[in-house]
Amino acid sequence: MPLPFHKDPKPATEEKIQKHSHKDVNILILGIQGVGKSALTVRYLTKRFIGDYETEHESLCSHVIMIDGKPLSIHILDTAWKDGACMKDEYLLWADGVILVYSMVDKSSFDKLREIMEWILAKKGEEKVIAVIGNKSDLIHRKQVSDTEATQFCAEYNCLSFDTSASDSYTDVSNAFNTIIREIKLNNKKREKLNKLMHNPSVLAKLQIRQSLKNLAEMKWRSRTSTM
Numbered sequence: 316m317p318l319p320f321h322k323d324p325k326p327a328t329e330e331k332i333q334k335h336s337h338k339d340v341n342i343l344i345l346g347i348q349g350v351g352k353s354a355l356t357v358r359y360l361t362k363r364f365i366g367d368y369e370t371e372h373e374s375l376c377s378h379v380i381m382i383d384g385k386p387l388s389i390h391i392l393d394t395a396w397k398d399g400a401c402m403k404d405e406y407l408l409w410a411d412g413v414i415l416v417y418s419m420v421d422k423s424s425f426d427k428l429r430e431i432m433e434w435i436l437a438k439k440g441e442e443k444v445i446a447v448i449g450n451k452s453d454l455i456h457r458k459q460v461s462d463t464e465a466t467q468f469c470a471e472y473n474c475l476s477f478d479t480s481a482s483d484s485y486t487d488v489s490n491a492f493n494t495i496i497r498e499i500k501l502n503n504k505k506r507e508k509l510n511k512l513m514h515n516p517s518v519l520a521k522l523q524i525r526q527s528l529k530n531l532a533e534m535k536w537r538s539r540t541s542t543m
């Protein structure tokens with residue numbers, strides 16, 4: 316039976332991920348193997364939890380969702396970890412938002428987030444919406460990551476934070492994704508406004524004058540200190 320959303324069965328190629336309109340929302344999902352990246356994506360887009368997912372390749376899932384009464388095209392790039400090979404600059408460039416997933420029952424998956432986050436920051440990714448999802452909250456008896464650790468991490472990197480169970484709660488999963496998507500829309504609007512402003516000739520002229528005055532003041536200050 317065809318899935319009620321477009322899930323590309325082949326690996327997501329660079330060409331494919333470049334095609335989307337700037338009004339669409341592009342989400343990159345990262346995290347080590349087995350944390351539930353595919354389970355979360357499928358749960359959000361189809362409401363279903365299948366249990367077994369293809370793990371070899373990354374895949375691009377495209378879907379039109381209704382958010383706040385309006386349709387919106389979203390594209391989710393569900394990556395395959397492969398020792399971090401999925402941390403590709405072009406993926407980050409493509410994304411409007413990044414979701415980092417760890418499993419609450421695997422401390423090493425949480426520890427890995429710091430490395431991923433540092434890579435994102437090194438590539439100036441802080442302009443994007445970044446969210447952390449702690450998945451498998453249904454396995455509370457096997458929990459290895461405390462709430463304090465997760466809260467501290469998200470506060471340190473100023474990112475959104477969610478707990479989910481892809482297997483048990485569609486509501487938690489959809490709440491996490493919808494909140495992230497709303498944040499992305501807001502962020503994209505702000506960036507668009509700033510972009511327009513920076514291309515406005517009168518604003519550009521004002522900025523150039525301000526820079527020239529600053530340079531002049533610096534020159535005066537330097538010549539005064541060299542004669543002292």
Ligand SMILES: Nc1nc2c(ncn2[C@@H]2O[C@H](COP(=O)(O)OP(=O)(O)OP(=O)(O)O)[C@@H](O)[C@H]2O)c(=O)[nH]1
Pocket residue numbers: 346347348349350351352353354355365366367368369370371394395396450451452453454479480481482483
């Ligand atoms: N109990 C429980 N199991 C889950 C949950 N989410 C995913 N799983 C299971 O965890 C395993 C891995 O899930 P995937 O969605 O394939 O994880 P992934 O991060 O996409 O893994 P890779 O594709 O290998 O990178 C599967 O057996 C899922 O059924 C959850 O919330 N609770």
